[in-house]
Amino acid sequence: xxxxxxxxxxxxxxxxxxxxxxxxxxxxxxxxxxxxxxxxxxxxxxxxxxxxxxxxxxxxxxxxxxxxxxxxxxxxxxxxxxxxxxxxxxxxxxxxxxxxxxxxxxxxxxxxxxxxxxxxxxxxxxxxxxxxxxxxxxxxxxxxxxxxxxxxxxxxxxxxxxxxxxxxxxxxxxxxxxxxxxxxxxxxxxxxxxxxxxxxxxxxxxxxxxxxxxxxxxxxxxxxxxxxxxxxxxxxxxxxxxxxxxxxxxxxxxxxxxxxxxxxxxxxxxx
Amino acid sequence: xxxxxxxxxxxxxxxxxxxxxxxxxxxxxxxxxxxxxxxxxxxxxxxxxxxxxxxxxxxxxxxxxxxxxxxxxxxxxxxxxxxxxxxxxxxxxxxxxxxxxxxxxxxxxxxxxxxxxxxxxxxxxxxxxxxxxxxxxxxxxxxxxxxxxxxxxxxxxxxxxxxxxxxxxxxxxxxxxxxxxxxxxxxxxxxxxxxxxxxxxxxxxxxxxxxxxxxxxxxxxxxxxxxxxxxxxxxxxxxxxxxxxxxxxxxxxxxxxxxxxxxxxxxxxxxxxx
Numbered sequence: 001x002x003x004x005x006x007x008x009x010x011x012x013x014x015x016x017x018x019x020x021x022x023x024x025x026x027x028x029x030x031x032x033x034x035x036x037x038x039x040x041x042x043x044x045x046x047x048x049x050x051x052x053x054x055x056x057x058x059x060x061x062x063x064x065x066x067x068x069x070x071x072x073x074x075x076x077x078x079x080x081x082x083x084x085x086x087x088x089x090x091x092x093x094x095x096x097x098x099x100x101x102x103x104x105x106x107x108x109x110x111x112x113x114x115x116x117x118x119x120x121x122x123x124x125x126x127x128x129x130x131x132x133x134x135x136x137x138x139x140x141x142x143x144x145x146x147x148x149x150x151x152x153x154x155x156x157x158x159x160x161x162x163x164x165x166x167x168x169x170x171x172x173x174x175x176x177x178x179x180x181x182x183x184x185x186x187x188x189x190x191x192x193x194x195x196x197x198x199x200x201x202x203x204x205x206x207x208x209x210x211x212x213x214x215x216x217x218x219x220x221x222x223x224x225x226x227x228x229x230x231x232x233x234x235x236x237x238x239x240x241x242x243x244x245x246x247x248x249x250x251x252x253x254x255x256x257x258x259x260x261x262x263x264x265x266x267x268x269x270x271x
Numbered sequence: 272x273x274x275x276x277x278x279x280x281x282x283x284x285x286x287x288x289x290x291x292x293x294x295x296x297x298x299x300x301x302x303x304x305x306x307x308x309x310x311x312x313x314x315x316x317x318x319x320x321x322x323x324x325x326x327x328x329x330x331x332x333x334x335x336x337x338x339x340x341x342x343x344x345x346x347x348x349x350x351x352x353x354x355x356x357x358x359x360x361x362x363x364x365x366x367x368x369x370x371x372x373x374x375x376x377x378x379x380x381x382x383x384x385x386x387x388x389x390x391x392x393x394x395x396x397x398x399x400x401x402x403x404x405x406x407x408x409x410x411x412x413x414x415x416x417x418x419x420x421x422x423x424x425x426x427x428x429x430x431x432x433x434x435x436x437x438x439x440x441x442x443x444x445x446x447x448x449x450x451x452x453x454x455x456x457x458x459x460x461x462x463x464x465x466x467x468x469x470x471x472x473x474x475x476x477x478x479x480x481x482x483x484x485x486x487x488x489x490x491x492x493x494x495x496x497x498x499x500x501x502x503x504x505x506x507x508x509x510x511x512x513x514x515x516x517x518x519x520x521x522x523x524x525x526x527x528x529x530x531x532x533x534x535x536x537x538x539x540x541x542x543x544x545x
Contacts (some may be wrong), residue, residue, distance in 0.1 A: 020428045030367070037364040040422045042355070044501070049417030058414050084314045129523065132406065132494045133504075136511055141332045143324035190381040220406045223498065237410065249407075254403055 064240035073246045075232065075251050077165035082228035082255065083145050085221065086214035089153025096154070096205055097162035104162060105169035107177075108195060120161070126159030131217050132265055135226040153214050153221070160213075169195065169203035205270050212263035218250045295396075337523075338516030347518045348508070354506035355525065358492040361423045361502055365492075366485045368424070369431025376432060379441035384443055384469065393436070400433030407493040415458045420501035427495070434487070438480055439473065447470045479541040486530075486537040493526050 004011050015023065102108045104119035135152035142148050172195060180194035222230020229248060236244040272539040295301045344351070379385045379393035405426055412422040446469060496504025503522060512520040 015386075028488070034364055034367040036368075037360040040356075040360050041424055043365055045421040046417050046419070053415040060411075080317065080318075084318060087310070092428060124531060125527065127374070128490075128527045130490060130494045131508070131528075132497060136508070137335065140511065140514075142328040143321060144475065145319055145321060147320045147325060162473075164382075197291060204293060216404050220404045223406065230498075233407075241452050252407070253402060267289060267435060270342075 020230050040050050050144035060242060065209045066241035066243065067246035067250065068241075069247065075229065075248065078222075078229040079251060079255060080229075080230050081089050082150075083215070083217045084219040085149035085226075086147060086211060086259075088210045089150045089218070090157055090207060092150065092154035093157030093161055093210070094203075097158045097165060098203075100101065100158065101165035101169060102191075103164045104166040107172070108169055108191065119134035119166075123162045123166075126155055126157075127163065128159075129156065131214075132220065135221045136224045139225045144225035144227070149221045149226035149228055151219060152226055156217075157214060160210055164206045165199065165203060166173055168199045168206075172198040173197060190205060201270050205267050208263045208266045208270075211258050213259050215259040216256055220254070287445035288478065301444075326536075331490060331515045332354065335520075339520040341517070342521035342524055343517035344517070344521045344525075347506070347515070350506050350509070351499070351503070352524060354496065354501075354503040354522075357420045357423075358496075361420050361427060361492045362488045362519050365424045365427030366431060366488050368486070369488075370435055370481050372428065373432050373436040373439060375441060376436040378465065378469075380436060380440035381443035383446075383448075384465070393440070397433055397437045397440070401437070405430045405491050405495055406498055409500040410498050413499040418499045418501070423492060423495050423500035423502055426500055427491060430491065431484055431488065435480055435484055439477060441477050442473045443469055449458040475544045478544045482537045482540045484542075488531045489533055490530055493530075 004013060046266050072201045086195065100122055103110065103115040104123060106112070106116070110118070130153045132154045135148060135157045138148040138155075142151065175268045176198065177190060177194035179205050180190050183195065217228075219233075222228045222232070225231070225232045228254060233248045233252075236242075236248060286452065293301065294303065372515045376393045376396055379389045380397060384389055385393070408429055408444045409422060409426040412425045416422040416425060451464065451468040454464050457469065492502045492504070493507070494504040496503045496506070499505065503526065507519060507526075510516075510522060
């Protein structure tokens with residue numbers, strides 16, 4: 001705590017003078033950068049459209065109410081597809097990410113020279129591309145539909161699950177592994193009896209966590225043609241059929257809330 | 272430990288041992304396995320996959336991946352640079368604005384700093400802004416504000432509020448109470464209490480979260496362009512629509528490099544602050 005002395009005695013101050021200057025300088029730089037960004041964005045914005053937003057919103061709201069409830073009977077199939085995209089995608093990702101994670105973890109990798117960097121590369125490249133971009137790519141390759149969606153979700157989730165899982169593997173307790181090794185177990189047995197039981201809970205938690213995220217993601221994949229309820233959504237938006245859009249949004253809202261509740265419940269039971 | 276034969280009457284050589292199961296209840300375990308089996312049957316039974324079209328994908332995939340060697344950075348150079356800069360502006364502006372808006376909401380949403388009605392209202396704001404995917408919000412903001420980076424910035428700001436306010440509120444709730452009480456007992460006003468008891472305790476985490484969100488916002492800015500909210504995503508979508516795979520490959524590579532660099536930098540900064 002820096003102190004300065006004046007005629008009334010010692011005064012407590014939060015920072016030294018040097019820290020004060022540095023802090024002001026930091027704030028000024030930050031403000032300049034953000035201000036510059038706002039300016040550049042506003043250059044590219046047609047402000048009349050922005051100012052008319054409240055009117056637009058009111059108009060949109062009026063068109064959405066009342067929702068076209070009769071349309072909801074046609075939504076079960078797209079919702080089932082959405083659920084399948086998320087679930088099968090997560091399943092496929094888990095199947096692939098387990099060996100990748102074991103190769104990436106420092107304590108279980110078969111070789112630090114080849115397998116580990118390769119596994120880390122798979123994880124990093126899968127993580128840095130969003131599932132919507134994967135979907136964009138896959139729709140061109142395998143054609144529009146549910147299959148592209150499943151693959152897009154899986155490709156994005158491999159990195160996520162692989163990363164969390166290999167971190168869990170690296171954090172395991174060493175003594176049980178040593179104890180199993182000391183009995184003369186083969187490396188496969190060490191894995192199944194020493195390592196796997198320790199990361200099982202983490203594995204289950206990670207899968208449910210990612211599944212929940214994937215439900216949310218799979219609702220939009222249809223916008224680029226990769227199946228699920230997003231297809232209906234983009235069709236209704238293109239037809240300016242806002243009372244149907246309202247029903248679809250409510251269906252998405254319900255699905256997301258249920259999946260979040262379920263995932264929280266399962267994760268609560270695991271811990 | 273499940274010792275299947277635990278009475279000492281059996282020869283040790285006949286004893287078996289099985290590692291503990293994730294779900295100890297055998298009935299529940301079988302039920303879950305059965306449910307998964309039924310689900311898989313139902314899912315694959317109803318999955319509508321056009322295998323002929325999938326088989327046709329191979330030459331297309333080859334064409335796409337041959338676009339990566341070499342990727343074409345140059346022929347759409349201007350558009351790529353424009354989209355990239357737009358993404359960066361959107362990211363910076365939305366993170367700053369979002370964090371600024373989040374702070375009062377986070378304080379309102381922390382049970383130890385606010386009365387119940389305000390707490391409920393702020394928690395409702397957080398839950399609402401987290402429910403819908405960024406892309407869905409972007410669709411509506413594009414509708415309201417017109418095409419371009421402003422809609423993107425608004426989307427990312429809202430998404431930032433949902434994320435940042437929630438985590439910050441949880442952080443405020445988890446502070447060390449004795450320090451907060453000490454400040455309060457000096458007769459500090461509520462604002463002084465916030466400034467001297469809460470702020471120093473949550474500062475490192477708050478900075479770390481902001482940096483983390485900056486990183487997430489860049490990733491998101493790369494996709495909301497697909498629905499018209501500006502940024503590099505718009506450029507990428509155009510490249511795909513024109514089947515210009517070499518340009519698309521170039522854009523993807525740029526995104527990957529920036530995302531990895533941002534992740535590395537944000538990880539390093541967070542480790543230093545926290």
